[in-house]
Structure formats: structure tokens, C-alpha cells
Amino acid sequence: MFESAELGHTVDKARYEAEAAQLRTDLLNVQYELKEAGRFPVIVLINGVDGAGRGETLHLLNEWLDPRYVETRAFGVPTEEEHERPPMWRFWRDLPPRGKVGLLFGSWYSLALQGDDGQGRIVDEISEHRAASIVRFERMLADEGALLVKFWLHLSKKAQKNRLETLEDDKKTRWRVTKEDWRRFEEYDRFRRVSEHLVRRTSTGDAPWHIVPGLDDRYRSLTIGRILLESIRRRLDLPDHTRRSAEPPLFHGRLDERNVLSALDLTLSLPKKTYNEELKQLQERLGRLSRHKRLRDRSVICVFEGNDAAGKGGSIRRMIQAIDPRQCSVVPIAAPSEEERAQPYLWRFWRKLPRQGRFTIFDRSWYGRVLVERIEGFCTTADWMRAYSEINDFEAQLVAHGAVVVKFWLAISSEEQLRRFEEREKVEFKRFKITEEDWRNREKWDEYSEAVCDMVDRTSTDIAPWTLVEANDKRYARIKVLRTVCERLEAALA
Amino acid sequence: MFESAELGHTVDKARYEAEAAQLRTDLLNVQYELKEAGRFPVIVLINGVDGAGRGETLHLLNEWLDPRYVETRAFGVPTEEEHERPPMWRFWRDLPPRGKVGLLFGSWYSLALQGDDGQGRIVDEISEHRAASIVRFERMLADEGALLVKFWLHLSKKAQKNRLETLEDDKKTRWRVTKEDWRRFEEYDRFRRVSEHLVRRTSTGDAPWHIVPGLDDRYRSLTIGRILLESIRRRLDLPDHTRRSAEPPLFHGRLDERNVLSALDLTLSLPKKTYNEELKQLQERLGRLSRHKRLRDRSVICVFEGNDAAGKGGSIRRMIQAIDPRQCSVVPIAAPSEEERAQPYLWRFWRKLPRQGRFTIFDRSWYGRVLVERIEGFCTTADWMRAYSEINDFEAQLVAHGAVVVKFWLAISSEEQLRRFEEREKVEFKRFKITEEDWRNREKWDEYSEAVCDMVDRTSTDIAPWTLVEANDKRYARIKVLRTVCERLEAALA
Numbered sequence: 001m002f003e004s005a006e007l008g009h010t011v012d013k014a015r016y017e018a019e020a021a022q023l024r025t026d027l028l029n030v031q032y033e034l035k036e037a038g039r040f041p042v043i044v045l046i047n048g049v050d051g052a053g054r055g056e057t058l059h060l061l062n063e064w065l066d067p068r069y070v071e072t073r074a075f076g077v078p079t080e081e082e083h084e085r086p087p088m089w090r091f092w093r094d095l096p097p098r099g100k101v102g103l104l105f106g107s108w109y110s111l112a113l114q115g116d117d118g119q120g121r122i123v124d125e126i127s128e129h130r131a132a133s134i135v136r137f138e139r140m141l142a143d144e145g146a147l148l149v150k151f152w153l154h155l156s157k158k159a160q161k162n163r164l165e166t167l168e169d170d171k172k173t174r175w176r177v178t179k180e181d182w183r184r185f186e187e188y189d190r191f192r193r194v195s196e197h198l199v200r201r202t203s204t205g206d207a208p209w210h211i212v213p214g215l216d217d218r219y220r221s222l223t224i225g226r227i228l229l230e231s232i233r234r235r236l237d238l239p240d241h242t243r244r245s246a247e248p249p250l251f252h253g254r255l256d257e258r259n260v261l262s263a264l265d266l267t268l269s270l271p272k273k274t275y276n277e278e279l280k281q282l283q284e285r286l287g288r289l290s291r292h293k294r295l296r297d298r299s300v301i302c303v304f305e306g307n308d309a310a311g312k313g314g315s316i317r318r319m320i321q322a323i324d325p326r327q328c329s330v331v332p333i334a335a336p337s338e339e340e341r342a343q344p345y346l347w348r349f350w351r352k353l354p355r356q357g358r359f360t361i362f363d364r365s366w367y368g369r370v371l372v373e374r375i376e377g378f379c380t381t382a383d384w385m386r387a388y389s390e391i392n393d394f395e396a397q398l399v400a401h402g403a404v405v406v407k408f409w410l411a412i413s414s415e416e417q418l419r420r421f422e423e424r425e426k427v428e429f430k431r432f433k434i435t436e437e438d439w440r441n442r443e444k445w446d447e448y449s450e451a452v453c454d455m456v457d458r459t460s461t462d463i464a465p466w467t468l469v470e471a472n473d474k475r476y477a478r479i480k481v482l483r484t485v486c487e488r489l490e491a492a493l494a
Numbered sequence: 495m496f497e498s499a500e501l502g503h504t505v506d507k508a509r510y511e512a513e514a515a516q517l518r519t520d521l522l523n524v525q526y527e528l529k530e531a532g533r534f535p536v537i538v539l540i541n542g543v544d545g546a547g548r549g550e551t552l553h554l555l556n557e558w559l560d561p562r563y564v565e566t567r568a569f570g571v572p573t574e575e576e577h578e579r580p581p582m583w584r585f586w587r588d589l590p591p592r593g594k595v596g597l598l599f600g601s602w603y604s605l606a607l608q609g610d611d612g613q614g615r616i617v618d619e620i621s622e623h624r625a626a627s628i629v630r631f632e633r634m635l636a637d638e639g640a641l642l643v644k645f646w647l648h649l650s651k652k653a654q655k656n657r658l659e660t661l662e663d664d665k666k667t668r669w670r671v672t673k674e675d676w677r678r679f680e681e682y683d684r685f686r687r688v689s690e691h692l693v694r695r696t697s698t699g700d701a702p703w704h705i706v707p708g709l710d711d712r713y714r715s716l717t718i719g720r721i722l723l724e725s726i727r728r729r730l731d732l733p734d735h736t737r738r739s740a741e742p743p744l745f746h747g748r749l750d751e752r753n754v755l756s757a758l759d760l761t762l763s764l765p766k767k768t769y770n771e772e773l774k775q776l777q778e779r780l781g782r783l784s785r786h787k788r789l790r791d792r793s794v795i796c797v798f799e800g801n802d803a804a805g806k807g808g809s810i811r812r813m814i815q816a817i818d819p820r821q822c823s824v825v826p827i828a829a830p831s832e833e834e835r836a837q838p839y840l841w842r843f844w845r846k847l848p849r850q851g852r853f854t855i856f857d858r859s860w861y862g863r864v865l866v867e868r869i870e871g872f873c874t875t876a877d878w879m880r881a882y883s884e885i886n887d888f889e890a891q892l893v894a895h896g897a898v899v900v901k902f903w904l905a906i907s908s909e910e911q912l913r914r915f916e917e918r919e920k921v922e923f924k925r926f927k928i929t930e931e932d933w934r935n936r937e938k939w940d941e942y943s944e945a946v947c948d949m950v951d952r953t954s955t956d957i958a959p960w961t962l963v964e965a966n967d968k969r970y971a972r973i974k975v976l977r978t979v980c981e982r983l984e985a986a987l988a
Binding site: 081339 | 557560563566574807811814823824825833
């Protein structure tokens, strides 16, 4: 795989100067077009062998491109705020928005190559788990429209040794060679073997690797410049809609009317006295759990979805009454902001993830994609179809990092909803809660029900199961929500 | 000042229940109106004596208000990312956007009351410096339209002691009383004396304190709810424009034509050979400085302003060529995003501040307010007039935290600008750089010149001086920029 990169390619100075001048102009032009169009971000990954010119490449691209529309990110030791979220949080945090070029140094590949010993040592082999999760992540980026340009800079072992020695011999560059570099040089063979596997495993149609010989500065620079130019050029020339895969077939109808919603017994209810007693007990129990020692390095993420007027707000309020407001926040999800629209769909949820020891309650959530966006046609069928696996992936990362993920669907009957809508229109202070849109959504009751059933089928997992809540009786619903949260927390902290 | 709060106010249960029900409805209504109008944020500060019910007040407001439009922030020990910026960064970071209510627990008042020993001990007296900086900050918030509602919850010494003892006696609440609480109780007298001074000094027309007796839960809750309701109600009823102060008088004309711009010798130039030699030397010097050990806990913030086509981009590129791209980012300033427009003017610059050891280069900056916004009428005269002192304050905080602030105005003559505009229109790849707006701005040359002179007069300070750069000759300008950066860095790191 790296053979071609060891052939000793070179470019002479005259050719370099002639070609570089044109290339720079073309790159600037294409960059301004990218900015103007604002359709997609360009994510450039710079990885490879030490001494193969990764730093020089960063420099080069910063010099050749207009630095105003370039975001350079180097990922070193994670900060405390980064440590408190799943490992991919820092990369989500630093994704370039549409129209910009992000130069990522280190990135998820350095993470995949390193063992968990905290010493930055190379792993013995790339686990299928790590490779697959990278492929999924990049697939998501590509599906979201991002252009990924991945450079792997290569040097032979001999060339790497020469390179380190040359740097050490010159007093101007001596500072760049550390003991750590020589230690890593000792790992060359392992690094090569493991990274070859990683590169092979993660070279996909959406995001192929470009292996670039690192020995000759001029050869390397021109190669990288051209690949970047061509990649952006080609994408700009594609009409926007072609990035969408063909519409996948819709689901086929079910053979009967039985589904997870119709199976609910919406007549379940609680008398007021029982409710008051249980509410008090459960809130005390939740309060104690929220102060549990073992929660200090965990977090709690609750998702509330449900029919309009199903009583999400009331349930959320009963829940947060039990928790110190300092460790709890409620995030209402409505239309995305301008900055959020310039990023992949899940970005706005990643940015709201709680630190350790805290609760975040999402009032509506990332499931909007497979509910309202699906039904209203705000995204393509391909978009919401892939959302199921992206969401499962997202929640798996949360749970793997120690978050407790609790998801509720609050279900009411169509008749109960009508009754509540009419009541809300009568009561002055509740009128805020009911809009034209609610009435329009109501007309699509059956479509919503189908979407909910699909959602539960496809995203209720062992690690992040859905709890369907019979909510025609508000008291019953609130108690079931509180009890579920307590039980999930007890199980997690046990 | 606290006498009235020690009189032992109480409210009986019947009255509480009757009034609380109405109050909650009214609060929700006013909160929805606030959200709908989206005109201003409400910043509620909850401070006061330990045990006076600050936590309960947070709980209460979270329960009474719709939690979706409330952001609760408690400021404990700063994170590493917060430590690397000026102390006010974390508060800027957590300001609620327009339309929302932010409940701030701790806030800048806790900071002001604490000594620098890292132990959270109460200072012996409030320095005029701390008090004045709070008044300026809140004045800025008020000028930006924020509604500040500040609650100081009071308890007498005896009542505080009783309170701690009562909490300790009940096994359900025992966890809430720590050794630290008793240590702080020992400091009661000092705390009272110092905080009285702080409260007095920071009670302003824009942001008065409300001193609330903390002893009786019902009295406290009703009082706080009513004050909050009335404050929001009154502000919503004001027409939007009344929040602007009357337009202050414009400047008077100068007696002659001499000013900092006309005093520049724009014929200054450098031959190519000298330029190439000096460029190389200065870039090496800057490169060394960027790796200086003492820079590790400092940061560098460069501001580039100048006439259109004065060559800001070229100067910035020469500068970043010398620095490791991983420690440097360029932030272009154009129109604010939607999230930025929902915050005070300086918010979007605060959010871009570099961590320690890093450079951030602003291509245009916070000076937009006193240049383009002033001239194009994007803000009122009052807004840009107050911007001078807000900016000086901002830069003083940066410098106090160890940042090196270097500001450039790149000046060219009107004739040179015309030549460059015409040249840009000819060269295909430079055409991106010239827009209709540039031609329109050009017609306002004199107004811009006046604004620049005012800006320099009012914001060139000892700690963050302006460097005016004669930029008719690009080579001369780039060298002057680089040399200035090196000299400022050397002085700072010496």
C-alpha cells in the first residue's frame, strides 16, 4: 500500500515554481466559490508518519489558502471539558461549517491508533470496533454533504531516520526533535503495520485516502495542492441534489393493526391521593439519586417526545423539582439556528451534552428527524432513513462514556388530544401552548403514529430503550416517568 | 441597609396559596410574551447570605417558570478552559440570549467577594476596582437591552445559625450542611460588612438590588416572584426604542486638518531586496518568539483594521507563515450570526478568545462598531459612543489576564485605493475581493477618516496602543506590521 510512496518521487524547482503559482491562484478561486456557495464544508485530514511533512502541509495550506476561511485544528491532550464528554465530542465541536475549509491535524485517526494507556503508544492492532466507528462517522459526514479529503503522508523507515537526524543537525530546527520522536521512531514497524490496516479499512468511496510521499517537499506540496483543488472543483461542479442517494423504498404496510401504540392501555390512571403520595416518594428518591456519589462521573440524558399536548412539560417539571437546578438543564428543541444549519444534523445535540454529574433534559430531541422532518418532508427519505443508525450510534457513544440515556414517548389518544386542545384554547394562559401548527399536525395523526412505531422499532435498544407512557391520565404518566428515571438510575449506579 | 430584612416578615399559608397561584399564571404569561417578543434577555442574579434560601429560590423559579425558556447557571470552580481566559469569560459564555431568562447563581458578585487565595475566603474590603468593573459591566448589559433583576437574600446572624442547626438536625437535609458552611458562618460579620458595601456600590439605576428577607419561605417566594413579574411586565410595556438613551451630541469639528491620518507619510517604501531580507529575519524572529517558554501562559490577540484594499490579508499571511498553524487562528469578522445577534455586541469576540499559548488574529474586529456601524447607521449614536469605553474595558481585561493586544490600522491614500480597486477588477482571481459595497464605502472616505481619528484618539491606550501603518507600499507595511508584533512580544515576554 505504501510502496508507490517510497519510489523517491521528486519535482525540480523550475517546474515547482511554475506549477505552484497557478495552483495557488486556482485554489484561492475555488475557495471563494466554496465560500459563496456555502453548500458544504471541506474537511481536510492530515495524518501519517512523523517527519513526513504534516506540519509543513498545514503551513503550506495556510499559506496558499485565504486564512479567513480556513479553520486549523490540532488535537492534543483533551481538556477537562472534553474529557467529560464522549471522545468524539471534541471533533464534533471543531467541525468547520459549510463554506469553510477545516484542516484537522491529529483527528480521530490519531485517537484510533493510540492505546488507552494515556502514553500515546501505538496499539498492536486496529480493532474492528474502532475502524467501523470511523467508517460510520465519515459516512455520516459525507451523507450530510461534507467533502472529506484525507491525506496520509508517508516516509520509509530510512527516510524518517534521515529526516530526524537532519533536523537535529541544524540548530534552527533542533527544537523540533524531541526524545518522544525518537521513541516513536522505535515503533516505526508497528506503526506502519497498524496504520496500513487502518488506512485500508477506512478508505471508502465517500472518503478515500490519498497516500502522499513525504520525502520531497516540492513533490508533496504540489500533490496535495492538486488533490485538494480537484476534489473541491469536482464537488462544486456537481449539482447540489446529486449528493443525495436515490430515494430508498418506503416501508411496506403491516399485516394487522397491532403496533406498540395500539397495544397501550390508555385507560390506566391514578387516584389523586395515591398520586400525591407516590410523587413525594419518587421525588425524594430521585433527589437522593441525583446526589449519589457514583453519579459524579456519569451524566443523565433524558429525551421527552410525545403527541402534542401529551403533557411533556408537566412531567419534566415534576422531574426537575427533585433535582438541584444547578445540575440540571432543560433544552427545548425547535427550529435550528443559522449556525446549527451550517453543520451536520446531530451537531446541535452534541453541543448541548452535559458535563459529568449533570442532567440534561431534551424537550423534543434528535428524533425530530424521524418524526416531524420525515412527515413534513423537511429532509429527504434517505436522510431520515439513515438517521436511525446515526442516532443509535450517537446514543451508543453516550452510553459508552457513562451517560444514562432515558427516552420517553408520551402517548395520548386522538380524542384526548382534541379535548386538551379545546381546553387550552379556552384558558387564557394556556393559549400560548396551542398554535395553528398543532391543529395541522393533528390532521396527520396516522402518519405520525406510523413514524412513532418505526422509531421505536428501530431505535429502542438495550442500552437506550424507549419507555412508552400511557398519558391520557396525567397523574399516571408523571408517576411512570419518575419511576422509570429512578429505576434506570438505580440500575446504572448499582 | 439590611435592617428592614431582619424585621421578621411572614406570610401565612392561606394568603400564600391564594397569591402564589395567580402569580405563577402571571409569570408564565409574561415569560411567553418575553419569548415571543425576543427583544431582550432577563438576567436574574441570586446572591446573598448562606442559608437565606438561594438554592430554594432557584428551585422555586425553575418550578414557577417554563423551564424550556430558563437557563440556570451556577458558577463553581472554573474549568481549565475558563482559567485560560479572563475571569469574565465564563459569564459572557453563559449569558442568556434575548427572549430567555437566565438564573445566575454565584456570578460576578461571588467573584468580587472572594479573595485571590483560591480558598473562597471573603475579602476584607471591596476594592474600588472590583466594584467599578461590575458597575461598568452591568451598565453595558443594560445598554445592550438586558433586563437585570438582582436579588440579595438576607438572614441575620442568629437566623443563619438557627437555619444551619435545623438543617443538621433533620436527617433528610443533613447532607446540605458542610464544614465549609460552618467555617463561612464564622465569617458572618465580615461577610455582612463587605457585602453591604458591595451591594451599596453596585445598586444603580440600571440594575438596582432587591434585598429580600430570607427567613420565611413564603414571604421570600412571593416577594421574589412579584419583583420578577413586575420587572419583566414593566419592561415589556415600554416601547422598544425608549431603552435608548437620548442621542448624545456629535463631536465638534476640529480647528485644522491635522490629524493622526494626515500626519502619516504615505510615501514611505522599501526596495524589494531589503524587504526580502527583513521579511526573512522578522519571520524567524517571530517564529522563535512564538515558541518562547513564557508565551505558554500568555496569549496574543492581533487586530487588523484598515481602509478597504489596504492589504490586511497580505500582512496577516506574512505573519502566520512564521507561526505554527496549530497555535494560530484567523477570525474574519463579517455580519453577526443569528445567535450572535441575540447577545450583547462584544459577545461574539469573547467567544473567539484564544487559549493560553495561542495567537488569534482578527481580520476586522470589535472596532466595526465605531467604524462601519457608526457610519452606516447600523446602531444608534449612543451605541457607538459607549462602545469606546466598553472596548477599552474589554482590552484591559485581556491585558490583565496576560494577553498581548496588538492593533493595526493600515492606511492608504484615496488615490492608491482607487488604483487598487481598478486593478482588482481587472484580475480575474482578485475580482472576489471587490464588491459594490467597497465602491459605496469609498464615497464616504471623509466620514471614515473622521471615525478612524476618533477611534485612535479614544482607544489607543498604554496597554493596547494602535499602530498606524503607512500602507501605500505593501512591502513597507508588511515589515512594519511584523516588526511591531515582534517588538510588542519581546517587551511582553522580557
